Structures are given as C-alpha cells and as structure tokens.
Amino acid sequence: MPLVTLTVRSHQPAARNAGILDAVHRALVASGVPETDRFHRVLELGADNFRYDARYPDLESDRGEDFALIEILWSAGRSVKVKKKLLADLMASLAALGLNTEHVMVCFKETTWENWSFAGGRLIHT
Structure with missing residues (x-):
C-alpha cells in the first residue's frame, strides 16, 4: 500500500496536481501495485513553509514555483531496478x-509490512 504525498507551492492548478498524482499512480500500478490501492494527498504550502534549493545538486535551471516533491511511502523490498x-x-x-522533470524530486520511503493498518486497527500482514 503506497501512500503518496505531493508537496507543491500554494496556488498550483488543481488539474496539474491531479495530473501528477495520476502519473504517479500509473507508474505504481505498472510496478505491481493494485489499481485500487490508491491513497494520495496533496500538501500546498506557501513559500515561507516550503523552502528548497534552486539548483541542488546540479540542475541547469532554477527550480521555481513549479517544483514538485513526490514522496512514496511503501513496503520495503522493492529492488533498485523496480x-x-x-x-x-x-x-x-x-x-x-508538459512538466519540467528536472523540477520534480521523488523520495522513496520504506517501511515493513507490520507497520500498515489499513482499517479498524487490524494488522493484516502480521
């Protein structure tokens, strides 16, 4: 069960955010995640609360208001190849x-199966 968090600067078009999340979900499904396993959230933050370096580590152009941070929390065990x-x-x-992919950062976070309770406090993978 991946949990996807998209963090963007405030006032991004809702259609843009939806398009990003749809693209993430398609990529997850192609990697073996079930189609119905969709848990996404969008955090929209002002410039004071979402700070990032314009060019780290070696970008050719500055990140601007269009920067998108995608965090994918999922169960441990996927290979680097996946x-x-x-x-x-x-x-x-x-x-x-139409997004500049140089202005998109993806962070994978992994946890073990026993850390997921999908509903009702049940740990179905233990």
Whole structure:
C-alpha cells in the first residue's frame, strides 16, 4: 500500500496536481501495485513553509514555483531496478503533461509490512 504525498507551492492548478498524482499512480500500478490501492494527498504550502534549493545538486535551471516533491511511502523490498523503472515511467508521463522533470524530486520511503493498518486497527500482514 503506497501512500503518496505531493508537496507543491500554494496556488498550483488543481488539474496539474491531479495530473501528477495520476502519473504517479500509473507508474505504481505498472510496478505491481493494485489499481485500487490508491491513497494520495496533496500538501500546498506557501513559500515561507516550503523552502528548497534552486539548483541542488546540479540542475541547469532554477527550480521555481513549479517544483514538485513526490514522496512514496511503501513496503520495503522493492529492488533498485523496480524503482528505476517506476521513475522512468513517471518522468515520461510528467514530461507528456508538459512538466519540467528536472523540477520534480521523488523520495522513496520504506517501511515493513507490520507497520500498515489499513482499517479498524487490524494488522493484516502480521
């Protein structure tokens, strides 16, 4: 069960955010996540509360108001090969939406299965 968090600067068009989340979900599904396993949230923050370096580590152009941070919290165990494929699929989809993929950061966070309670306090994977 991936939990996806998209963090963007305030006042981004809702359609843009939805397009990013749809692209993330398609890439997750292509990596083996069930289609119905969709848990996404968007955090919109003002400039005072969402700070980032314009060019770290070696960008050719400055990140601006269009910067998007995508965090994917999922269960541990996926290989680097799976992550690279997911990133390739995601960047292709985002580029097709007209986004500058150099201004998109993705962070994978992993947790073990026993840390997921999907509903009612049940730990179904223990």
